[in-house]
Amino acid sequence: MPDADRPPMVSLRAVDKHFGDLHVLQSVDLDVAAGEVVVVIGPSGSGKSTLCRTINRLEPVDSGQVLVDGVPVPAEGAALARLRADVGMVFQSFDLFAHKTVLDNLCLAPTMVRGTPKAQARREAMALLERVGIADKAGHFPAQLSGGQQQRAAIARALAMAPKVMLFDEPTSALDPEMVAEVLAVMTSLAEDGMTMVVVTHEMGFARRAADRVVFMDAGRIVEVAPPEEFFAGGGSDRTRSFLSAVLTH
Amino acid sequence: MSALVDAWPQLLAGLGTTVFVLVTSAVGALVLGTLVTVARVSPVPVLRAAAFGYVQVLVNVPLLALLLLAVFALPDAGLIAPLVTTAIIVLTVYEAAYVAEALRSGINTVPRGQVEASRALGFTLSQTLRLVVVPQAARAVVQPLGNVLIALLMNTALTATVGVVELTSATNKVNLVQAQPIPIFGAAGLVYMALALVIGLGAGRIEKRVAIRR
Ligand SMILES: Nc1ncnc2c1ncn2[C@@H]1O[C@H](COP(=O)(O)OP(=O)(O)OP(=O)(O)O)[C@@H](O)[C@H]1O
Numbered sequence A: 001m002p003d004a005d006r007p008p009m010v011s012l013r014a015v016d017k018h019f020g021d022l023h024v025l026q027s028v029d030l031d032v033a034a035g036e037v038v039v040v041i042g043p044s045g046s047g048k049s050t051l052c053r054t055i056n057r058l059e060p061v062d063s064g065q066v067l068v069d070g071v072p073v074p075a076e077g078a079a080l081a082r083l084r085a086d087v088g089m090v091f092q093s094f095d096l097f098a099h100k101t102v103l104d105n106l107c108l109a110p111t112m113v114r115g116t117p118k119a120q121a122r123r124e125a126m127a128l129l130e131r132v133g134i135a136d137k138a139g140h141f142p143a144q145l146s147g148g149q150q151q152r153a154a155i156a157r158a159l160a161m162a163p164k165v166m167l168f169d170e171p172t173s174a175l176d177p178e179m180v181a182e183v184l185a186v187m188t189s190l191a192e193d194g195m196t197m198v199v200v201t202h203e204m205g206f207a208r209r210a211a212d213r214v215v216f217m218d219a220g221r222i223v224e225v226a227p228p229e230e231f232f233a234g235g236g237s238d239r240t241r242s243f244l245s246a247v248l249t250h
Numbered sequence B: 001m002s003a004l005v006d007a008w009p010q011l012l013a014g015l016g017t018t019v020f021v022l023v024t025s026a027v028g029a030l031v032l033g034t035l036v037t038v039a040r041v042s043p044v045p046v047l048r049a050a051a052f053g054y055v056q057v058l059v060n061v062p063l064l065a066l067l068l069l070a071v072f073a074l075p076d077a078g079l080i081a082p083l084v085t086t087a088i089i090v091l092t093v094y095e096a097a098y099v100a101e102a103l104r105s106g107i108n109t110v111p112r113g114q115v116e117a118s119r120a121l122g123f124t125l126s127q128t129l130r131l132v133v134v135p136q137a138a139r140a141v142v143q144p145l146g147n148v149l150i151a152l153l154m155n156t157a158l159t160a161t162v163g164v165v166e167l168t169s170a171t172n173k174v175n176l177v178q179a180q181p182i183p184i185f186g187a188a189g190l191v192y193m194a195l196a197l198v199i200g201l202g203a204g205r206i207e208k209r210v211a212i213r214r
């Protein structure tokens, strides 16, 4: 549940971004409260991934401000690396380190970035693997895991840094249908534990279940922001309604 | 065969020069090529452009032209260095471009997503390269680098044309006296083949050692 007394965990203020001539983000404003789960939906190419990636500056913005826990996201350098360490990110393609075991995937950043002692990092990593249900895969290499297991390992890898906020960019889009549920279950339990989350997804069931607010994007703009009950009731703009009827009936 | 026995000291000296030029310019090219590659993947546009230009220029100019330029034109411009040193510098600068190409092709085998994941976890650029990119690129890079070094070995013979008395030049000089081209040049050819074999086998062994389990 969102914590209204604290300043927003993530804040985008009048953010603009171009890719060449393409205006991908058009004066985007969004506050995500500590403990809040915001689900971002919208048609392909509407700028959802780009919005997500501006939060930890994988994409720099042209103008406007991005703040994480009240701190403006700095320019590329050591300070940005420190900020990124506090912002967990999970990608569509898992992107585990192929030359490391699952356990080492989880331990690498805590030991190298945070300076956590090896033994402690391994203990904490094993607890996280337990939590996402793949403790038995600790010694395996990523290629030996199913997609669903890889994505759960990737979530655990991000959690190993004890992030303040987690960003998910279509975490289930590359998965076979039977593996989607196991990943969404991990994300739902994370949401219930009070993690601040920004989730780009096409999983409307997850949005209904876990979101505090749903953000609808179209052509680089945030068109609508509403709690899921209200959003899916279809009282919003024409654009939202036509998108919803397309995704909910296919 | 007696021709070879009589000329032994001369040929050995030539071989020594070849190996010396090979080893020093190989080390130089590996170091310089690595620096060029780092510049090429750096986030600084000027460095990236400079590294790209470096590689493009050098792979599009004949080595012989560079050697002639360095040996005859540079002294004209007041830059005088011993002949062997000049040859080593030219070979280093030239082969570094090929080393950089081999390293870049290795880096390209590492999926981009893993680099983004590293950045998202808070790794600095150098940590990302050291912990994620290099260990995975290493395997893909060993054989191509071995081939670059073998090409470098063959290219050391070109320094004969500007007066360096390495193995080919020494062989030629011996033949001028002894006039037995078949055994003399045949022996030199076998020595080049043996050296290439050593480089190739070495690359094979290193490749096995850096193999990653998946
Ligand atoms: N690095 C880039 N360079 C140029 N154009 C880009 C780049 N990244 C994204 N774009 C373009 O920006 C627009 C928005 O992209 P973005 O990935 O944010 O969309 P999205 O809403 O996540 O779409 P999808 O649902 O397909 O993932 C698209 O038109 C895309 O082609």
Ligand SMILES: [Mg+2]
Pocket: A048, A049, A050, A169, A170
């Ligand atoms: Mg996307």
